[in-house]
Amino acid sequence: MSAETDLFVIGGGINGTGIARDAAGRGLSVRLAEQGDLAGATSSASTKLFHGGLRYLEFLELRLVRESLREREVLLRAMPHISWPMRFVLPLDPKMRFAGKTPVSRLLSVAMPWARGHRPNLVIRAGLFLYDHLGAREILPGTSSLDLRNTPEGAPLQDRLTRAYEYSDAWVDDARLVVLNARDAAARGADIMVGAKVTEARREGEGWTVRLADGRSFRAKVLVNAAGPWVGQVIRDVAHLPSTESVRLVRGSHIVTRKLFDHPKSYFLQGQDGRIVFAIPYENDFTLIGTTDMDHKGPPGDAVCTPEEVDYLCRFVSGYFKQPVTSADVVRTFSGVRPLYDDGASSATAATRDYVLSLDDKGAACLHVFGGKITTYRRLAEAALAKLSSHLPGATGAWTAGAPLPGGDFPVDGAGALADALRRDHPFLTPGWANRLVRAYGTEAAAVLSGARTAADLGRDFGATLTESELRWMIEREWARDAESVLWRRSKLGLRLTPEQAAAVEDYIASERAAA
Structure with a gap:
């Protein structure tokens, strides 16, 4: 058995590698075990955006949106190779509705009964005003109005769409983000083990004994369960811990199509069902379209984009583009399972995207990570180390806000x-x-x-x-x-x-x- 480390992290997605990097940079000894490949599940199946989450404003998740907006520019500076600013075109369509009975829609049903569940343009503009001002925006330009007639942005859209708002967020290569966090963690002394499935973790004495499927065993003072959609399975079947908390598995599916437009901006499209879908330039010659939100049943690793989801996404964007999009245009699909904290929301769309860190310190400490967005992974890691601070007295202070990832030591526009x-x-x-x-x-x-x-x-x-x-x-x-x-x-x-x-x-x- 190897020497005891300060921290053993289960899970090689963005939360696990982000925590490992942060901890290693604070002078802690760290091991991370990933059962498959880094970013092998949820963390490579995102919509690939650093964004505040414009639609989360309807659910009044102001803390999450504010933190995400502030993080966009911190992250852009740290990784200008794998992330860059992007402008989003939001066409205005009077048919668009709220995503069910959101807090904002309930308020407007009283204040504007004539709206009848629709998103009035005034409400959209107010939301974009908040989006521009909740975060400390320095790099990214603010919202502007756009006349779609006789413009590159309007050319692929149906003629009925004549006005739009344009706002800023950022693109990120999600899987490379995970790999670069793992590389930086390793450069700072962390032991990154890929293809290393944890089969058992037990409290023994003042620490944890962790066993892998290949027979190796390790000792650690603190255990971090960042297993993503497997977080509940680790609690029950690996660590054998009692818990009343649960995870809600929500599947998000995407399609990649032939290139649908010839400019570098993305589209934020509102559906008559209250949902939103992005259409994003992808790898120069393609368009990325997503995402869906559906409760997922069965093993997380079995998630696939179903034919019904393909048809839904094609119909959705076809309601906006002049040229209909069909399954024949689809060159690839992918699907990931988001491990959201089960807050009892009535639908997958309404379930909180905020992260929850649950500390079990009835003995050697174990931290369970529920939920989270790729945009807030760095702040989640800081919060995780803060929550564990009394159990890791040798750790130094937070440091990642100004530290570039490997290869990212050049200007944002460089x-x-x-x-x-x-x-x-x-x-x-x-x-x-x-x-x-x-x-x-x-x-x-x-x-x-x-x-x-x-x-x-x-x-x-x-x-x-x-x-x-x-x-x-x-x-x-x-x-x-x-x-x-x-x-x-x-x-x-x-x-x-x-x-x-x-x-x-x-x-x-x-x-x-x-x-x-």
Whole structure:
């Protein structure tokens, strides 16, 4: 059995890796165990946004929205390679309704009975005013009005839509965010174990004994249950702890279609059922559409985007775009299960997106992490360490707010200059290739290229600019274990590789792991 660590984290999603990074940076000894791949479940199946959650204002979740809005710019500065500002176009449609009986809709039913459950434009503008001013906004521009007639933003939309509001949020590569948090945690001394399923955790003496499926055992002073949608299973079946708290599993599904419009802005679309759906430029040649909100039954790992959800999303956006979107346009689907704290809400849409940290300190401390948004992961980690402070007296203070993730040590608007410099040093790079490397690796892109003078110096070409040099970087530094982890999480090149090329990636990784 290895020496006792301060913290043992179960779960390699954004909350688990965020907590591990924060703790390691405070001088604590940390181990993290992930049963599959980093970001292998919920954390790679988000809508890929750093956002305040405009629709959460209808549920009066002001604390969550305020914290999220303030975090957007903190995070943009820390990771300008994998996150960048994005403008959202919100077309105004008088048919749009509230998402059920929200606190705001109840108030308006008294103040504006003529609205009859609809979202009046005045209410939308008031919400956007709050959205602009709840957070300390410095980088992102505020809301503006937009005439959709004869504009690029209006061109793909139906002619009946003539007015819109435009506001700011930010894009993020969710899976790379997780990997970079894990890398930074490891650089600060954390032991990151991937493909390491925890089968048992027991209080023994003044700490925890944690056993893995492969027979290894570890000791830790404090246990953190950040298992995402498996958080309840860890409480019941792994740690065997009594608890009255429960998790509500809500499935969010997305579709990726052919490119639906030719400008870099996204659409925030309101449905007649009260829900909202985003249509977002994705990987240059595609459009990402989502998400759904449905209570999920069964194992979290079984979540898939159902044919009914595909049809729903296609119908939803077809109500806005001139050219109808059908299942024939869909090139990929993905689905994740959000582990929301069960607050008794009447619907999946209404369930709180705020995080809940539950500390069980009847003996050695165990912290259970419920819910959370990708935008607030850093603040969640700070709150987790604050909650555990009396059990970890050797920890130093909070530090992550001003610390860039690996490769993120350049200005928010500096990605273009970084790509230009990369091409000057490596003339064989095409503009698209250089931009992709910068957006994945930032200032570390040059190290990925290993000083290559020609493309041939990068080794085998697997297609779509994926080379042996980059693949080895992912295997050796980013815990890549198979083709799926490379093509759909550490990159999105699965959208571009043929099945034969993907099989070649799988074979290469298998041979490298066998030789290790």
